[in-house]
Amino acid sequence: MSMKILVCIKQVPDAKDVRLDPVTNTMARDGVQSIMNPYDRHALEEAVRLKEAHGGSVTVLSMGPPQTEATLRDAISCGADEAVLVSDRAFAGADTWATTYTLAKAIEKVGGCDLILCGKQAIDGDTAQVGPGLAERLSLPYITCVRKVTGCEPGLIRVERLMDDGYDEVELPLPALLTVVKEINEPRIPSLKGKMRAKSAKIVTLTAEAIGADPAALGLKGSTTQVVRVFSPEARGAREMLTGTVDEQVAQLVVRLEKIL
Amino acid sequence: MLRIDKEACIGCGLCEQNCAFGAITVVDGTARVGDNCTLCGTCVDNCEVGALSIEREQKEKGDFGDWSGVWVFAEFRHGRIAPVSFELLGIGRKLADKRGVKLAAVLLGNGLGDAPRKLVGYGADRVYVAEGPALAHFTDDVYGNVLADLVREHKPEIVLAGATAIGRSFIPRVATILGTGLTADCTDLDIRAEDGALLQTRPAFGGNIMATIVCPHTRPQMSTVRPMVMKPNGFDPSRQGEIIAVTPAPERLASRVKVLRSVAEKGEQVNLTEADVVVAGGRGLGDPKGFDLVRELADVLGGAVAASRAAVDSGWIPYPHQVGQTGKTVCPKLYITCGISGAIQHVVGMRSSDTIVAINKDPEAPIFDVATYGLVGDLFEILPKLIATMREKRA
Ligand SMILES: Cc1cc2nc3c(=O)[nH]c(=O)nc-3n(C[C@H](O)[C@H](O)[C@H](O)COP(=O)(O)OP(=O)(O)OC[C@H]3O[C@@H](n4cnc5c(N)ncnc54)[C@H](O)[C@@H]3O)c2cc1C
Ligand SMILES: Nc1ncnc2c1ncn2[C@@H]1O[C@H](COP(=O)(O)O)[C@@H](O)[C@H]1O
Numbered sequence: 001m002s003m004k005i006l007v008c009i010k011q012v013p014d015a016k017d018v019r020l021d022p023v024t025n026t027m028a029r030d031g032v033q034s035i036m037n038p039y040d041r042h043a044l045e046e047a048v049r050l051k052e053a054h055g056g057s058v059t060v061l062s063m064g065p066p067q068t069e070a071t072l073r074d075a076i077s078c079g080a081d082e083a084v085l086v087s088d089r090a091f092a093g094a095d096t097w098a099t100t101y102t103l104a105k106a107i108e109k110v111g112g113c114d115l116i117l118c119g120k121q122a123i124d125g126d127t128a129q130v131g132p133g134l135a136e137r138l139s140l141p142y143i144t145c146v147r148k149v150t151g152c153e154p155g156l157i158r159v160e161r162l163m164d165d166g167y168d169e170v171e172l173p174l175p176a177l178l179t180v181v182k183e184i185n186e187p188r189i190p191s192l193k194g195k196m197r198a199k200s201a202k203i204v205t206l207t208a209e210a211i212g213a214d215p216a217a218l219g220l221k222g223s224t225t226q227v228v229r230v231f232s233p234e235a236r237g238a239r240e241m242l243t244g245t246v247d248e249q250v251a252q253l254v255v256r257l258e259k260i261l
Numbered sequence: 262m263l264r265i266d267k268e269a270c271i272g273c274g275l276c277e278q279n280c281a282f283g284a285i286t287v288v289d290g291t292a293r294v295g296d297n298c299t300l301c302g303t304c305v306d307n308c309e310v311g312a313l314s315i316e317r318e319q320k321e322k323g324d325f326g327d328w329s330g331v332w333v334f335a336e337f338r339h340g341r342i343a344p345v346s347f348e349l350l351g352i353g354r355k356l357a358d359k360r361g362v363k364l365a366a367v368l369l370g371n372g373l374g375d376a377p378r379k380l381v382g383y384g385a386d387r388v389y390v391a392e393g394p395a396l397a398h399f400t401d402d403v404y405g406n407v408l409a410d411l412v413r414e415h416k417p418e419i420v421l422a423g424a425t426a427i428g429r430s431f432i433p434r435v436a437t438i439l440g441t442g443l444t445a446d447c448t449d450l451d452i453r454a455e456d457g458a459l460l461q462t463r464p465a466f467g468g469n470i471m472a473t474i475v476c477p478h479t480r481p482q483m484s485t486v487r488p489m490v491m492k493p494n495g496f497d498p499s500r501q502g503e504i505i506a507v508t509p510a511p512e513r514l515a516s517r518v519k520v521l522r523s524v525a526e527k528g529e530q531v532n533l534t535e536a537d538v539v540v541a542g543g544r545g546l547g548d549p550k551g552f553d554l555v556r557e558l559a560d561v562l563g564g565a566v567a568a569s570r571a572a573v574d575s576g577w578i579p580y581p582h583q584v585g586q587t588g589k590t591v592c593p594k595l596y597i598t599c600g601i602s603g604a605i606q607h608v609v610g611m612r613s614s615d616t617i618v619a620i621n622k623d624p625e626a627p628i629f630d631v632a633t634y635g636l637v638g639d640l641f642e643i644l645p646k647l648i649a650t651m652r653e654k655r656a
Pocket of ligand 2: 064125130
């Protein structure tokens, strides 16, 4: 059995660097780094492990501005065989509706595959909507929040999905789409050989025209949702540091807890 | 396109500082936009001289005349209604009253018992119920088919679901089928006075910024709503409502996914995201036995146990307890941290809790920045005393 696996990867600003200053309402972005969406790194790792176990190939695909190439090279150094960058000014401002349209068009263009893996969510938007939306656009069955692949046979995959109160084990036919949580694996560090390969690898770049997309369905124009306001979360009320001996601190805390419990 | 009015721009650089994507640079006293602009709009809102704007093509406002009513997806699993469903009925009731329309719930499952009546008691005017073995287990395709078909038939203007594992999984498919917008994990919902549009507010960038989103051109307006944020109304057993049985076509009940088993993890694995009180432990606990103190306090307070990643990575407690960027997001009434430093990746998962108590021996620990009450000291001294006092008070 040989599987053609495609992994959707997003380049995101490192969340810990991004915050709005509650006083000036401006964003502090000293040294914001662009990184591979952490969940997608786990999706990539799972894809590479499946390839190693069953044979086949791993293609990574990303929609993003030209500098996303760095993230795709990172993916190659971690075991991806091929990388496709879907990049066009027309994609800017895409919500998840326009993103799934674009990704679906790009996937049709690069040809079918047996399995698509996505991260559970991207840490910039935190929507977790692209995986399921993309699956529906491609008419594929899908499972979200996969924490373990328990079996993989020709035309069939078995997985455990994380639920709020436990987990479900399910079986679904291939081709299919899965979104993964971080618990699924520990991603590898790129090898020296991988890094060398990443440097020279050719990255296929596709424009809106190349994927045959309808311009009206792209980017801001093709989006169903619209951001009307961005603001910083309310600053918390001033904190209170309790003072005194351990006994005194505990006593003060108990009084305060009684009020809210 | 982000348009920059070169006349108006004073080159102050506020937009450059503001852009999370590093897409704006000030060159020769005017802002310039790069290729990585995502048109998120933050810079537009922040420009003090109004030099920035986003060009949008004016789309025809659709005629939404036949779309009316607020709907709530009521989640039912392992024999019970998920508490978020009652919260949705609480906010749904408010929105429906503001719009002067009816509030309906959609309930799917098997062995539903008195669940439809309960939904009425919590505020639904109408409950659409589809019951049967094909709906016994949640599957994205079947649940999605049934909900999408009902929405097409009845045309509600607003559809809400919990931002739970189930809601966040199948609702995006329903929105895609219906060709409409969906806003994930909302923490505030309101009706815009001018045009009755649903204003959907949600955190982005791990809670570092908030965004308000509308769905201007399509119906229904759909949101998943974060659990534990909205307040349910009290249960009123005398409330009257219509219960309508729905029979989906057999082909809509055929799933491509086979559920082999559905495991509810009991006992310690209380559903963290639903708990009112959460006691969390970190590396400061020193070893797995340290968690006994955390568990004891949680027991006394009737709460759930959470952990930092450092504690999970050390193998002291399993992953489902992890809170933070790579774990769960919780917002209980009370969150108590014991020996947690307060790294941003942990804080993003708990910062919206109503009251945060931090216990840490290092007075400089960043956890004190988000704490409501801070206790500087050794947790091995503080916790036993706190447990004893609370136990006494609650006895
Ligand atoms: C991509 C990424 C994702 C991450 N996701 C998460 C996540 O989802 N959740 C998460 O929690 N972390 C996450 N982390 C890890 C995070 O950065 C921190 O490393 C982690 O939260 C630290 O855990 P801690 O506070 O328990 O440990 P430490 O940072 O080691 O802090 C221990 C604290 O205990 C105090 N202490 C020690 N002994 C005592 C005592 N006897 N009494 C009182 N106080 C004591 C110390 O003063 C210290 O402040 C992530 C990191 C990365 C890079
Ligand atoms: N622009 C993109 N290019 C490629 N994959 C994406 C893109 N946006 C989202 N994804 C994939 O969809 C997942 C969920 O993203 P989101 O719905 O934005 O939270 C991510 O983890 C990626 O696997």
